[in-house]
Amino acid sequence: MAKKQLPKLGLLYMDYVLRFFDKSNFKGWPDKIETVTYHWKNDKTRFINEVRRKNIDVLVGNIPATAYETFREISHALPHVRFIPSLETQFPNKSKENVTLFCTKHDIQQPKTGIFYDKEEGYDYLKKATYPQIIKRSYGPSNYGGYFVHKADSFAEAKELLDEKKYNPIYTQDAIPLKYSGDLRVMLIGHKPICAFWRFSGEGEWITNTSQGGSMSYENVPMNALELAVKASKAAKAEYWACDIAIDENTDEPYILECATAFAAFPYVRDWIGQYIMWDLSGGKFRMPHVPLFSWEELGKMDPSVLRTLRHLYFAKYEPSADGAYWLADKGNFDMELTDESVESDIPDSIEPLAEDKLPAAVKEAFVNSEDQKSSAQEGEKINFKEVTLTQLMSLYSMEEETALEIKQLIDDEKVETFDELEELECITPEQSSIWSKLFAKLPF
Ligand SMILES: Nc1ncnc2c1ncn2[C@@H]1O[C@H](COP(=O)(O)OP(=O)(O)O)[C@@H](O)[C@H]1O
Ligand SMILES: [Mg+2]
16 A cells, blocks of 8 residues: 555544543654644634644544544534544543443343432332442542442432432442452453453452552453453454443353443553554554454463553464464464444434433522531531532543543642632533532632
């Protein structure tokens, strides 16, 4: 293929969001790689114009949950630009509800899940449910370390929790009795598992979050978990993909807990993804990365500080005449493949009530909740505005990720001193201001 036939590549970045890809992940790409950064808040038109002006054909990068709907509009305005991964593929990135809708549509095994926009319907379901239930805020794959994930052992506990948290929708799942008190993370490129490991919960914890004292192991990842991850990756048509999978200790059956294109990965994994994308976009001119199945067991023996600095790992294909170790010969039947092209109808139907139906309830809820927050704030410790953490901001009633990030940035840049200035800057609405202001301590003067 002649060099000029390669598509023009752009990397999609967002202000405040950690970058997954870097130009260095596309080692050997002969042309200039553009970057386009989304600045949030009314930046749609400018962003679209920049992509057009730079003649970008392919835009690579993850879109965070809050920007998902905006980027569906952006991608419609740019019909000739290929998004990698496509907006359809990124559907489960947006929320846990979307993960469930995705698994249901494609018949991918998941824990029995109830999603309710109507509180009473949700409570009726929870009265009859089997316990424990795992109740979650329906948010994107989070880095909040299970902050919005709760276990209820009875209806009374579930009700107490939801009366307090007021999650909408109510998202509740049968708890899977976790084999080895852990769950599995499986990462795939072109539908082939390239890394997988167990994550075990910390002492006395039920949540398997390594940031809460858990540990991990690359050994003994079961084949049925890999197969389920491949099924999900194919259904999503994902160039790259990760699944969190629970194994039922009684039946050994695997269940998807989360799946998304957004996940944390060492740089050498991102290099493989870059290589895979170059292989795809060049019609095979660039070499497809070869990653032997279970090579993670060997790489996983290295210290994470070493793994963090490894780059551009290259595995040759096993040749029987060469002196290769047995494990290099691929076990299992997983091939790295091109993904199918996404189509609009890949997106599952929404179950969310239309905005008009939802509005009165939402308004009512906000008032109910403002009273609750007032009383709890009077009893509890007030937050010093300048020391508020992103997690605290994120947990405020009806807070959007975008707004939380903006507030945090304003504080860090010392552009605001007091909570009241947020309303003056039109960063938050007067309604939000009146609800949230009670939680913040007034300055002593
Ligand atoms: N249905 C479930 N059954 C058993 N454990 C669960 C279930 N759902 C979540 N967990 C546990 O809680 C952890 C966090 O849940 P998850 O849905 O991954 O939320 P997040 O990562 O956004 O905090 C999981 O890694 C798992 O250990
Ligand atoms: Mg998780």
